[in-house]
Amino acid sequence: MKRSCFLLLPLLLAVLLAVACGSSNTTTPDVSAGADLYQEKCSVCHGAERGGGIGPGLVVHGLTDGQIETVIREGRAAMPSWRGSLTGEEIDNLVAYLSED
Numbered sequence: 001m002k003r004s005c006f007l008l009l010p011l012l013l014a015v016l017l018a019v020a021c022g023s024s025n026t027t028t029p030d031v032s033a034g035a036d037l038y039q040e041k042c043s044v045c046h047g048a049e050r051g052g053g054i055g056p057g058l059v060v061h062g063l064t065d066g067q068i069e070t071v072i073r074e075g076r077a078a079m080p081s082w083r084g085s086l087t088g089e090e091i092d093n094l095v096a097y098l099s100e101d
């Protein structure tokens with residue numbers, strides 16, 4: 001009886017660890033996916049190098065992650081809202097890409 005407990009404990013820990021790691025993976029934004037998406041959807045207005053065009057340059061922008069997310073989600077003036085066409089995960093990836101140095 002006691003012996004089987006000793007065998008179960010490491011197994012239980014391994015399962016917990018796997019669950020914890022698995023869930024953190026799915027919430028970590030994917031910067032390179034954000035970069036691809038940027039080229040596809042945003043570069044027309046903000047420039048391939050994020051230097052600006054119709055929209056402002058997005059290299060040095062002084063915006064917080066939350067502000068970037070709000071502008072993408074809600075739009076602002078001539079900046080379209082992407083709420084209906086991008087998933088939350090895609091927006092997170094874009095925010096991660098745009099807040100990179």
Ligand code: HEC
Pocket residue numbers: 038041042043044045046054055056058061063068071072076077078079080082094098
């Ligand atoms: C149709 C052209 C257009 C497209 C496409 C576009 N934007 Fe914009 N964006 C703008 C304009 C214009 C502004 C400035 C809005 C204003 O004057 O307040 C802006 C502003 C922004 C800002 C705020 C910049 C600042 O300094 O305040 C962010 C962040 C941004 N856009 C991100 C994106 C992302 C990410 C995408 C792709 C999903 C995107 N934009 C696609 C035109 C565009």
